[in-house]
Amino acid sequence: AQKITQTQPGMFVQEKEAVTLDCTYDTSDQSYGLFWYKQPSSGEMIFLIYQGSYDEQNATEGRYSLNFQKARKSANLVISASQLGDSAMYFCAMREDYRDDKIIFGKGTRLHILP
Amino acid sequence: KAGVTQTPRYLIKTRGQQVTLSCSPISGHRSVSWYQQTPGQGLQFLFEYFSETQRNKGNFPGRFSGRQFSNSRSEMNVSTLELGDSALYLCASSSGRLRADTQYFGPGTRLTVL
Numbered sequence: 543a544q545k546i547t548q549t550q551p552g553m554f555v556q557e558k559e560a561v562t563l564d565c566t567y568d569t570s571d572q573s574y575g576l577f578w579y580k581q582p583s584s585g586e587m588i589f590l591i592y593q594g595s596y597d598e599q600n601a602t603e604g605r606y607s608l609n610f611q612k613a614r615k616s617a618n619l620v621i622s623a624s625q626l627g628d629s630a631m632y633f634c635a636m637r638e639d640y641r642d643d644k645i646i647f648g649k650g651t652r653l654h655i656l657p
Numbered sequence: 658k659a660g661v662t663q664t665p666r667y668l669i670k671t672r673g674q675q676v677t678l679s680c681s682p683i684s685g686h687r688s689v690s691w692y693q694q695t696p697g698q699g700l701q702f703l704f705e706y707f708s709e710t711q712r713n714k715g716n717f718p719g720r721f722s723g724r725q726f727s728n729s730r731s732e733m734n735v736s737t738l739e740l741g742d743s744a745l746y747l748c749a750s751s752s753g754r755l756r757a758d759t760q761y762f763g764p765g766t767r768l769t770v771l
Contacts, residue, residue, distance in 0.1 A: 577759065579762070585745055585747075585764060587747055587765075592759055633700065637758075644690070644702045644705060
């Protein structure tokens with residue numbers, strides 16, 4: 543079974559609109575971390591935001607926020623006021639804290655911002 | 658603070674050859690992880706090194722190996738290259754603490770096997 547599921551292979555969003563990228567995860571661990579990375583066409587993986595399983599508040603970093611619903615095992619990324627430069631692949635990822643330092647990635651969502 | 662650097666950025670090799678990729682982590686980071694990214698398989702974990710020791714390994718054949726030096730720089734080696742090894746190879750560094758630790762990635766090395 544997949545540990546990280548991103549159900550949207552591609553999305554088209556109008557510039558300046560907010561966008562939500564879906565991510566669900568599967569783990570039996572109580573302690574884990576969830577990440578979102580952005581990968582532009584250049585290939586570099588850019589860290590966006592982190593949410594720990596014990597964090598009570600949703601993480602926010604500038605225009606990025608993580609809508610964390612622990613009971614539903616959901617960790618959606620919300621980008622407010624999208625910009626053309628947001629066009630990229632977005633990966634949701636998880637690390638199960640006490641197992642190892644390996645990060646498990648989802649298949650990604652390709653986001654296209656339209657002018 | 659300088660980010661993660663990887664060299665070379667691009668490589669073209671032929672089947673049967675071997676290749677060595679290099680990764681320099683962020684200063685102070687002791688953990689280096691390697692990932693292979695292909696269109697078909699997505700991002701797959703290769704291995705992780707911490708303080709010169711392999712701490713974790715993914716499901717790749719023994720042709721894929723790595724090492725880490727005392728300055729935390731890491732190298733990855735692929736021997737007897739196959740066409741299917743064509744991929745973007747990403748390395749990531751972190752402090753190595755297991756909790757609340759973020760991996761920061763380098764720009765990647767794009768390997769093409771002909």
